[in-house]
Amino acid sequence: MCEMPSAFTTKQRKALKAHICCECGNFINPGENYQYSSGIWDSEPRSFKQCGNCYEIMQAASKSAEYCEDSPCFQGLHEWFNDYQCKGFTGKEWLHSMASQINIEPEKLNKLLCV
Numbered sequence: 001m002c003e004m005p006s007a008f009t010t011k012q013r014k015a016l017k018a019h020i021c022c023e024c025g026n027f028i029n030p031g032e033n034y035q036y037s038s039g040i041w042d043s044e045p046r047s048f049k050q051c052g053n054c055y056e057i058m059q060a061a062s063k064s065a066e067y068c069e070d071s072p073c074f075q076g077l078h079e080w081f082n083d084y085q086c087k088g089f090t091g092k093e094w095l096h097s098m099a100s101q102i103n104i105e106p107e108k109l110n111k112l113l114c115v
Helices: 053-065 077-082 091-102 106-113
Strands: 007-013 035-040 044-051
Touching: 007 044, 035 053, 044 053, 053 077, 053 091, 053 106, 077 106
Parallel strands: none
Antiparallel strands: 007 035, 035 044
């Protein structure tokens, strides 16, 4: 479950220096576009940088959530997907099912989850 911020903004930026994606932990290299999001949660300002792939996955997962509160949180994309795994339905079969469910290419999802 994701808590709603009291203030929020997001915009695409072009990296002038290397950053680390808050979801997959990979580098965002200089010259690459990334999503910069900032807001106030529990009276505390926070900011997050997502590579293009993770941002696209986050958007698709958020659209698939029935309620806004059920969307993945920043730094919680892995956990959000792990909540959908079950015994006997893991690996590539699960990856393709989840990719289809949120309408994203399996290769993009696998880049994040490394299934």
